[in-house]
Amino acid sequence: MLEQRIQQHFFDAADLLYQSAEVLAKPVASATQALLGSLTAGGKLLLTGTGAALAVAQAMAAQLVGRFERDRPGLAALVLGADATVTAALLKVAPPGSPLAMQVQALGTPGDVLVVFASAPHDAALAEAVAAAQARDMTVVAITPRGSALGALLGETDVWIGVPHDRSARVQEVQLLVAHALCDALDLQLMGEQDSA
Structure with a gap:
């Protein structure tokens, strides 16, 4: 019984x-294209998420600043909301509002992308x-479950990647794959095809 339940996770993930x-x-x-346009114009990527999705943002930022699967110069990427000390301090000393929005207002500039x-x-x-990024003339890339309220907030230059599922675990699995696909696509666009050895 337990093994069948475990196998079902793999089957469900593969189907999704x-x-x-x-x-x-x-x-x-x-x-x-949005990420590439920002980076090649001297902009930066601000990545964030809440709950377990923040870990996906952190993983993607590490692969952008460091490397994904091959060596290249680091790309300008920063995670917002990952430092619990900063978030707690903002809640105590800043005016009412989301600490993430405050960080976007402080660090985002026109031409940057919020992921x-x-x-x-x-x-x-x-x-x-998202609203703070739009007010700063930034593009937003939102990677969310289907039916997310964030999709309705996006403008015509923003990009919504709506994972066709509602279960958080499945959504996060696809989000990590999307993050990897984005890193690979950026490497391809910036450095061309990798030589097969």
């Missing part, structure tokens, strides 16, 4: 990944961060 490949290829390509990972359909803190 297969379904997502066709649905998400175009928005992931659009997101790649948001949400694992829940409704997240007020991320919605405030």
Whole structure:
């Protein structure tokens, strides 16, 4: 019984990944162009998420600043909301509002991109961060579950990657794959095809 339940996780994940490949290829390509446009113009990427989705943002930022699968110069990427000390201090000393939105206002500049990972359909803190980014003339890339309220907040230059599932665990699995696809696509666009050895 237990082994069958464990196997079902793998089957469900495989089904979702297969379904997502066709649905998400175009928005992931659009997101790649947004990220590439910002980076090549001297902008930076601000990545964030809430709950377990923040770990996906951290992993992607590490692969952008460091390396994904091959060596290249580091790309300008910064995670917002990962430092609990800063977040707690902002809640104590700053005016009311989301600490994420405050960080976007302080660090974001026109031409930058805010990359948001949400694992829940409704997240007020991320919605405030999106609004702050739009007010700073930044592009937003939102990677969320289907039916997310964030999708309705995005403008015509923003990109929504709506994972076709509602269960948080499945959404996060696809988000990590999307993050890897974005890193690979950026490497391809910046450095060309890798020589096969």
